Amino acid sequence: MTLPPDHPAIPAPRVGVLLINLGTPDAPDAKSVRRYLAEFLSDRRVVEIPPLLWQPILRGIILTTRPKKSAHAYSQVWTDRGSPLAFHTRDTAHAMQAAMGDGVTVDWAMRYGNPSIASRLAAMKAAGCDRILLAPLYPQYSGATTATANDAAFAALKAMRWQPAIRTLPPYHDDPAYIAALKVSIEASIATLDFTPDALLASFHGMPDRTLHLGDPYHCQSVKTVRLLRDALSLPVHMSFQSRFGRAKWLEPETEATLAKLVQQGVRNIAVATPGFSADCLETLEEIALRAKEVFLSKGGENFAYLPCLNASSAAITLYQRLLGRELSGWINQPG
Numbered sequence: 564m565t566l567p568p569d570h571p572a573i574p575a576p577r578v579g580v581l582l583i584n585l586g587t588p589d590a591p592d593a594k595s596v597r598r599y600l601a602e603f604l605s606d607r608r609v610v611e612i613p614p615l616l617w618q619p620i621l622r623g624i625i626l627t628t629r630p631k632k633s634a635h636a637y638s639q640v641w642t643d644r645g646s647p648l649a650f651h652t653r654d655t656a657h658a659m660q661a662a663m664g665d666g667v668t669v670d671w672a673m674r675y676g677n678p679s680i681a682s683r684l685a686a687m688k689a690a691g692c693d694r695i696l697l698a699p700l701y702p703q704y705s706g707a708t709t710a711t712a713n714d715a716a717f718a719a720l721k722a723m724r725w726q727p728a729i730r731t732l733p734p735y736h737d738d739p740a741y742i743a744a745l746k747v748s749i750e751a752s753i754a755t756l757d758f759t760p761d762a763l764l765a766s767f768h769g770m771p772d773r774t775l776h777l778g779d780p781y782h783c784q785s786v787k788t789v790r791l792l793r794d795a796l797s798l799p800v801h802m803s804f805q806s807r808f809g810r811a812k813w814l815e816p817e818t819e820a821t822l823a824k825l826v827q828q829g830v831r832n833i834a835v836a837t838p839g840f841s842a843d844c845l846e847t848l849e850e851i852a853l854r855a856k857e858v859f860l861s862k863g864g865e866n867f868a869y870l871p872c873l874n875a876s877s878a879a880i881t882l883y884q885r886l887l888g889r890e891l892s893g894w895i896n897q898p899g
């Protein structure tokens with residue numbers, strides 16, 4: 564049978580994996596940060612205030628004051644490779660492509676900013692991917708991260724006549740492979756320190772307290788990660804929540820307050836990890852490695868070490884091969 568001349572070419576079927584992270588500005592200047600924050604903070608999964616109330620506050624106050632302050636913070640962590648969140652996510656995608664081989668196309672996208680989820684899904688489809696695993700790289704599920712990443716992907720699919728088949732990566736907060744990767748990474752980082760930490764603080768990004776009561780599993784999943792990490796590590800592990808935003812009550816205990824309390828309790832030497840972030844970013848490198856360190860030392864602490872995220876380390880690649888391989892079962896011949 565000959566196809567009519569306007570019939571689309573049918574590419575060879577391929578499996579694709581799209582690694583998704585939160586997103587970051589294109590540059591560490593107020594204009595780029597403003598554009599990024601406008602998109603991020605207009606997401607109703609992130610700020611659950613009715614738009615008629617919220618948008619005037621966002622446009623009239625937050626977007627006129629915060630971009631300059633945040634741009635300064637971004638400029639302290641920006642590198643010649645760009646934003647840490649973006650280059651670590653890109654490095655992870657490249658390392659996963661090498662690990663998974665030619666049979667799978669591995670790509671990456673950001674929920675806010677660039678490269679957008681819609682643009683990379685379109686590129687994967689054009690490259691022939693007819694089965695795509697969406698992998699939001701958040702170990703703990705929350706509406707404000709995992710769900711909105713999937714929402715954006717499904718919104719892009721909505722515009723496609725011929726959609727690829729889709730799977731989504733579930734949260735992996737209690738997966739033995741995630742806890743093992745954290746253990747390897749944390750112990751390797753601690754081994755390089757010139758002091759012995761009295762304790763580890765696991766600091767997670769915060770969420771409004773009300774999300775817990777509305778049924779978001781983020782808090783409970785973070786608590787479970789810490790319990791499993793405690794069992795896996797041989798030093799005391801404390802837990803806290805950072806990055807408070809806005810006036811509402813957020814999850815507690817708060818990170819800087821926890822550091823001050825630990826000093827009061829006699830902890831002088833601390834290591835801080837951020838197991839809820841798959842990649843280093845503003846919130847880990849500026850808020851923890853720079854600012855929280857200052858707080859700890861000013862309260863009487865003696866040694867502070869920030870331990871990097873999994874990023875594109877070999878521990879991370881081993882973890883993602885396991886998690887993604889399992890979700891791709893039946894699509895490719897990969898041990899699960």
Ligand SMILES: C=CC1=C(C)c2cc3[nH]c(cc4nc(cc5[nH]c(cc1n2)c(C)c5CCC(=O)O)C(CCC(=O)O)=C4C)c(C)c3C=C
Nearest residue numbers: 585586587588609633648705707768770808839844845846
């Ligand atoms: C890892 C999980 C994250 C959760 C949960 C989360 C919730 C959440 N965040 C905000 C507001 C902001 N977050 C900002 C930066 C930021 N947040 C995460 C991750 C989570 N956020 C990451 C990885 C980053 C870093 C991005 C980067 O470019 O490096 C910011 C922007 C920076 C700033 O101006 O401070 C805001 C704002 C809310 C309101 C929220 C829960 C509802």
Ligand SMILES: [Fe+2]
Nearest residue numbers: 585768806846
């Ligand atoms: Fe955030």
Ligand SMILES: [Fe+2]
Nearest residue numbers: 806845846850
């Ligand atoms: Fe922050």
